[in-house]
Amino acid sequence: MDKDMKILLIGYGKMGKEVEAIALQRGHEVSGRITAAGSPLSGNDLQACDVAIEFTRPEAAVDNLLMCFKAGLPVVTGTTGWHERAGEVKTACQSMEGSLLYASNFSIGVNILFDINRRLAALMSGQSGYAATIEETHHEQKLDRPSGTAVSLANDILDVHHRYENWALAGTDLAGDTLPVTSHREGNVTGKHNVAYTSDIDRIEIRHEAFNRRGFATGAVLAAEWLQGKKGIFTMRDYMASLTHV
Ligand SMILES: NC(=O)c1ccc[n+]([C@@H]2O[C@H](COP(=O)([O-])OP(=O)(O)OC[C@H]3O[C@@H](n4cnc5c(N)ncnc54)[C@H](OP(=O)(O)O)[C@@H]3O)[C@@H](O)[C@H]2O)c1
CATH class of the missing domain: 3.30.360.10 (Dihydrodipicolinate Reductase; domain 2)
Known part of the structure; x- marks a missing residue:
């Protein structure tokens, strides 16, 4: 990891809280939390963050990803159940030159x-x-x-x-x-x-x-660190490939 990150948490349920704990342990800052009830954050607030980590609900994930692309904010998402809209997300990410890393499982x-x-x-x-x-x-x-x-x-x-x-x-x-x-x-x-x-x-x-959610949260934070400075669409497979030589 080159530097500490300012992280925007989108979703503050079981996973959002677990990600926060791991992010703080690794020396990062949580600069904002967006919950289902919304958030007072503006586009400028989003741009002041280094990365968003999104764990919400299947029906909320796509709008959250589009919001990040629009703000130029790299985003890591672990929400499952939205992949029938993957084509739409990939097109939007490419046209807005966004950075996305998604995984059905970050462990x-x-x-x-x-x-x-x-x-x-x-x-x-x-x-x-x-x-x-x-x-x-x-x-x-x-x-x-x-x-x-x-x-x-x-x-x-x-x-x-x-x-x-x-x-x-x-x-x-x-x-x-x-x-x-x-x-x-x-x-x-x-x-x-x-x-x-x-x-x-x-x-x-x-x-x-x-045994617990710590493995998912750790993987998501490691993926967010790895995503810094990269453009395009990635999965945990890309992150894992960067670690191994087989
Ligand atoms: N990829 C992985 O490694 C991995 C691991 C574990 C879980 N997951 C997935 O991650 C997702 C979240 O899991 P979880 O266990 O954290 O669920 P959870 O405890 O139910 O938390 C989801 C949170 O998202 C909030 N939310 C809903 N709509 C939102 C929106 N539009 N904007 C911001 N926040 C919103 C919910 O608020 P309310 O409670 O107010 O509705 C809730 O706090 C699920 O899809 C789950 O399958 C993935």
Whole structure:
């Protein structure tokens, strides 16, 4: 990190508060907080910040991102459930020369799981005896289903596994080329994901369990530090690639 940042928090719920704690620990300043009730901040206030970190709700995220592009403020968002509007966001970011980093999951551990998932899918693509499944469990307040992380895992499998053409929530009769994703909503579970390949003779499984939200918040702050001085659209994959040499 070259310098301390002035951070605008957009959304001050469970994640906004966790991001604030990590940002302060890392020597940054929180210069403003925008909540659902709005904020007295002007465009000039926004321009005085170095970066915005956005964790709100699926229906609020796109307007928040557009506001940041307009103000020339780099933005990191972890809100899930808005990706059907990704095309619109990408076009706006490009035309306004904005800086955006988004991720369905900022945890470094989950991003390692993503990498292993892609490699495993490539290996399993040649193994016709195995059927793939994805399962995720989250707390009962989570609005989207399946989780953005499960969707990322599924899409990464579709990209490389020749059998699967699409994914769908499990529960109904699914065609053989549809990858089933099971969602559970229970208690206070922060986030559990697993990908399994099951045959008549064995089962191969990779899994990640978050014990708390600290990993997401840390990843979001690290991503905001990395985004400084960059223009364009990035994901955690770009950040992770900057750390590894494999
Ligand atoms: N990418 C990741 O690593 C990751 C990790 C965890 C969670 N998430 C995602 O992050 C999002 C937030 O999660 P959370 O657990 O923090 O939820 P949360 O506790 O419900 O907090 C969301 C906050 O956003 C506020 N908000 C709603 N609309 C807003 C708007 N237009 N402008 C500013 N603030 C607004 C809400 O205010 P009110 O309470 O007043 O409505 C609430 O305080 C969800 O989409 C979740 O799936 C992502």
